[in-house]
Amino acid sequence: MANKKTTLKDIAIALNISTAAVSKALNDDSRISIKTKEAVKKVAKELNYQPNHLASALRKGKSNLVGVIVPRTNSNFFSSVIQNIEEVLNKKGYNIIITQSNESYKKECSNIDTLLFTQVDGIIASMANETTNLAYFEKVKSKGIPLILFDRGENDLNVDYIGINDYDSSHMIVEHLINQGCKRIAHIGGYRHTRIFNNRIRGYVDAIKKHQLPADEQLLLESNLTIEDGREKMLELLQLKNRPDAVYVASDFAALGALQILQEKNIQVPNEIALVGFGNEPFTAMVTPALSTINQHSGEIGKMAANTFLELADVAELKQTLNKKILQAELIVRDSSKRK
Amino acid sequence: MANKKTTLKDIAIALNISTAAVSKALNDDSRISIKTKEAVKKVAKELNYQPNHLASALRKGKSNLVGVIVPRTNSNFFSSVIQNIEEVLNKKGYNIIITQSNESYKKECSNIDTLLFTQVDGIIASMANETTNLAYFEKVKSKGIPLILFDRGENDLNVDYIGINDYDSSHMIVEHLINQGCKRIAHIGGYRHTRIFNNRIRGYVDAIKKHQLPADEQLLLESNLTIEDGREKMLELLQLKNRPDAVYVASDFAALGALQILQEKNIQVPNEIALVGFGNEPFTAMVTPALSTINQHSGEIGKMAANTFLELADVAELKQTLNKKILQAELIVRDSSKRK
DNA sequence: TATATTTGCTTAATCGATTAAGCAAATATA
DNA sequence: TATATTTGCTTAATCGATTAAGCAAATATA
Structure with a gap:
């Protein structure tokens, strides 16, 4: 078995035609006869020809x-x-x-x-x-x-x-939590320098204002939104004199961390503190209680x-x-x- | 700003030397003077030269x-x-x-x-x-x-x-479950045509035999090991007249499905049925109860x-x-x- | 000082596929 | 029948980088 790779030249030699003709035949050029095309394709198959991507990409600039x-x-x-x-x-x-x-x-x-x-x-x-x-x-x-x-x-x-419409999504979440009777809603968000997280924060702040809820600065935290960050920020929120009764977390992973802390502290979710994540990661449906979240499509x-x-x-x-x-x-x- | 990409030729023309010399200079060939190397690298930087991977890969065959x-x-x-x-x-x-x-x-x-x-x-x-x-x-x-x-x-x-040593891992799991007092251990495995799943099944069967536990065929199921498969197979096991008191699942995902069913049916884990997964996916530490599993390194x-x-x-x-x-x-x- | 070796480059070929230009034969049109 | 067009190819150049072969100048060695 020949270990060397087959090239256009091998096919050309086998059929005694030019490599140009072989190339055109394989690319179904209209100026090549059906007879030649068939012969070329047959030999290409027999020799197990695989086009060299590097060569064609180089030549075509694509x-x-x-x-x-x-x-x-x-x-x-x-x-x-x-x-x-x-x-x-x-x-x-x-x-x-x-x-x-x-x-x-x-x-x-x-x-x-x-x-x-x-x-x-x-x-x-x-x-x-x-x-x-x-x-x-x-x-x-x-x-x-x-x-x-x-x-x-x-x-x-x-x-x-x-x-997605991050700003509006924050509104949806805050209004849902208000509908559930929550009155002190915290937000564990990402860093503002990232546009999407900035939009989620703006949406949260505006929705809070719109519904005349307390816009306490202590209720708005920024982090990298890993599971570990979710744990840390949740602990911070629990240490406040005036605890939130709902937490909206801008990522499911951080929401999971927050949930872990609430469970470790035996805090009832959602009755003592309601929790909403973001992203609809599959595990949100699997944990207990299942996490409310945003489907980002x-x-x-x-x-x-x-x-x-x-x-x-x-x-x-x-x-x-x-x-x-x-x-x-x-x-x-x-x-x-x-x-x- | 020139939109055309810089090539070796552009550098060669700028310095009035050959492209071969430029290529060698950039590749630190010992036969090129330090002076030329420095000049080439300087111009390459100025012209924002980026080597064309396609060309060098084609030539070098790598x-x-x-x-x-x-x-x-x-x-x-x-x-x-x-x-x-x-x-x-x-x-x-x-x-x-x-x-x-x-x-x-x-x-x-x-x-x-x-x-x-x-x-x-x-x-x-x-x-x-x-x-x-x-x-x-x-x-x-x-x-x-x-x-x-x-x-x-x-x-x-x-x-x-x-x-990993799949066969031995199954032994470890079965023996751990026996140590916990389990006497009827089921296995939700993958299909035998895949070597690793076959090994896990063999390890399970041999460990069961070794410890003289019931080797009931009904306790050994094969599937694709998705979450959904885990749910289905767990349901099957629950419908047996003689239920297992432990289930070893060959994938964390299927183990999660199994856990969901146990929770929906209000079956106590681990006391009524103990559960072990495989793979150490992060969610195994997050669900309640946390899933025992195998770290595959x-x-x-x-x-x-x-x-x-x-x-x-x-x-x-x-x-x-x-x-x-x-x-x-x-x-x-x-x-x-x-x-x- | 004469010869050998090293240094620092150039020339030209090459990797494999594509394509512009062009030519001869076959076919169509007037 | 004479000219125009189409068909089916070939030739040669090209994409950009690398490298074998080789040459002249500089340096080392005898």
Whole structure:
């Protein structure tokens, strides 16, 4: 068995025609006879020919690869977005390269470098929590490569974006908690420098004001929203003289940490303190009590991000209008906030 | 600003030397003067030169990319393995391409094609549950590309493998349950055609026999081990005339489904039925009662898989001996099986 | 001082696929 | 029948980086 890979040349020699003819035959060029096409395809199959992607990408200036950068793959939200991106792009002949930033700015920059180096035709990304300096993303744009952000994006960056209405989602949550009879609602949020978390905070503050509830500064905490952060911030809230009777946490993971603390302290959820998370991670339905949360439509976000890339890839240089697509999120009420 | 990408030629023209000299200077060839190297690097920086990976990979016949195939990224086990593979390989100048099979054989085959097409230098994979036909993996080997399997691998395939001692782990679990006073131990396992699940089943059966417990066929069930499968199989077990007093589930996800059913039926865990899962997914520590489970050392598996690839990549054609590395798993006892 | 070696580059070929340009034969049109 | 068009290929250049081969100048060695 020949270990060397088959190339166009091998097929050309076998049929005594030029490699150009072979290439055109395989790409169904109209100027090649059906007879030749059939012969070429037959021999290609016999010799187990696999096109060399590097060569064609180099020549065509197009790799048909799309890079995806996520903070981590280890969450249902990101994993589901990726799956949907892949589904849409595979159908159009693109393959995706997934990289993780692990919420680190430095890793994110090196991911961008890797992807540019691999000559991806575009990048779809959700930013690391740490990221405040957008120079690296500007670099992508300056190379003329389509860039699409989702979920964690920035307004400053003139770039296409897919996300949900975070501000309104906060309103929905606060109003739901008020309907359940809660009167002192706390918020464990992300850091304000990330747009989505800033919007959730603004939504929370405005909804509190709108309904004339106490807007106590001590009830608004910011963190990285890991499970551990959720535990710490919940402990802080419990140490207040005037405890909250509801906590809205801007991530399911931190909400889980908060729930653990409440259970360890034997505090009744939802009756003493009601709890709402954000993201609809599968475990929210599995814990006891099940966590109320926000469905972010991860599948839709993935599909839209992929389709936005496809649009950008088609028009090439031309278009200047930006796509900012905002989906309506959905509140899922479960036991952790169901008082009535 | 020039939108065209900088190439070696641009640097060569700027300095009035040959592109060959530029290439060598950037690669620190000993036959290039320090003066020239400095000048080249300076100009490269000024022109914002980024090497074209496609061109160098084509010429060198080496892409410095490693493909990773996992059933899904959406589990802590796989996500952690990937993270560790990436860490080790990045240090050696490799980048990884992650693909998901979604437990589908068809998708797995198309992932392999994609990776071969992208000219990866190696593939590290864990097989889909569905996979029984190994022809596609043989294809990888026949191309002379290093292939390393982890967790889900096959004995038939003559290939390097990293995993844990599944057979012994089953023994540990069964003996732990016996120590807790359980006398009728059921096993919700995976399908036998997958080697690891077969080993877990064999370990369970042998441990039961060794301790002269009832080896009731009805107590041994096979499934795909999703949450939903766990629910269904638990229901089946509850319908037996002679119920088990302990259930060992070969996956944390299915164990979670089983736990949900027990809770819905108000069956006390662990006192009426003790429960043990497999995999140490983070949620096992979060549910109530916390699930006993097996720590598979995902980090170690990832590191060893990456290092095995590096060894194979170095020696090229030569070696014929296979690496089969088996890690000792660790039982983590939590409330779901702690009777005493 | 004469010869050998080293240094620092250049020239030209190459990886494999694609494509612009062009040519001869076959076919269509006037 | 004479000219125009179409068909089916070939030739040669190209994408960008690397590398074998080789040459002239500088340096080392006898």
